[in-house]
Amino acid sequence: MTAEPLLRHVQMYDVARTAHFERALRSGAHTTILFASRRYDFDEVLARAVAARRAGVWGAFWYTLRNDVDVLETAEPLVARAAPRTLAAVFGTRLRRLIGGPRTRVVAYAIENKDPWQGHESLPLYARLKLRAQLGLLPLVWRQLDRIAYGTDQCAILYNSRFPAARRSHRRPEERTVAALPAAEAVGGPRDAVVTFLGDFSHRKGFDHVRQAWPLVAADRSDAKLVLMGKGGGVREAEGLAESLTSVRAVIDPDRDTLFAELAGTKVLVLPSQPRPRWREQVGLPIVEGLGRGCIIVTTSETGLAGWLSANGHYVISPPDDVDALAGALLRALADPRSPADVVAELPAVDGRVEAERWMLRAPEPATR
Incomplete structure (x- = not known):
């Protein structure tokens, strides 16, 4: 044959x-x-x-x-x-x-x-x-x-x-x-109150909004931690925030193994994408990678997956530039009782x-x- x-x-x-x-x-x-x-x-x-x-x-x-x-x-x-x-x-x-x-x-x-x-x-x-x-x-x-x-x-x-x-x-x-x-993957048990921003440190990816919202989150949840993971024009600001706040850690330009290891310990993945005159978030690879590893997603109505995310219990902000709404969504996501296994149960095979x-x-x- x-x-x-x-x-x-x-x-x-x-x-x-x-x-x-x-x-x-x-x-x-x-x-x-x-x-x-x-x-x-x-x-x-x-x-x-x-x-x-x-x-x-x-x-x-x-x-x-x-x-x-x-x-x-x-x-x-x-x-x-x-x-x-x-x-x-x-x-x-x-x-x-x-x-x-x-x-x-x-x-x-x-x-x-x-x-x-x-x-x-x-x-x-x-x-x-x-x-x-x-x-x-x-x-x-x-x-x-x-x-x-x-x-x-x-x-x-x-x-x-x-x-x-x-x-x-x-x-x-x-x-x-x-x-x-993403396809459903095997994930571990409950996670600590860790929020991860993953991607380009830029305005269009909502990096500035995360920086503004985090003090509001940290004031309400003293146990919460923020990981800023990526690279781009805002590297200096990411490192500066990590130096000034003990609740923040910066991981600059990680390799893929480090990236996935960080996501495995993340409860909430945040990507509050912002509209630009000639650009709109298509899907958001960090969202896909976070979902596959059992993270609860906080994002904006800009992503093409906004409808699916809303229908499946994730947190979608509209209008996308509302910093107070972002802080509130992060707090609700941190308090969400769902486990990583519950998150990936909604994903396709x-x-x-x-x-x-x-x-x-x-x-x-x-x-x-």
């Missing part, structure tokens, strides 16, 4: 991060990652392990022209700056097919939560003109797709508003929503991103007459 040939899968990312490489290593497919730029949490060792490579428009075109690709997973279709690279890669697969290459299926995983046609009024003239040209390519990107998986309901609503059924008659991909939730990828990579059903 001959083994099935390994699926040749190319993933395109506008911005690559460590989690992308970890997922590729767990995948059963032969995955190659092409990326345009790096996120702050870019692991060089893992990048080499998956042979990730930087590729602009021409690099993406030449790669797909020279290599057989069974499934091309594009960057997020509503990321305007990624559109030229996506179309170049698709064009490369089309040309390769003319010289005997395979028929490449084009798929996408989407979690975008901000309409790209909004919020760019304040950009300089040249940047506005460039963005408008890129936005003009998005309907063409849409028409290349065979399948698209949405990671949140809010994302699906956004795509349906921008590509309504009446405009999809030319080429309509298969669509499916799979919540971007299979990681949502993994389930979405399995569906995207699955061979289409044979056409019936």
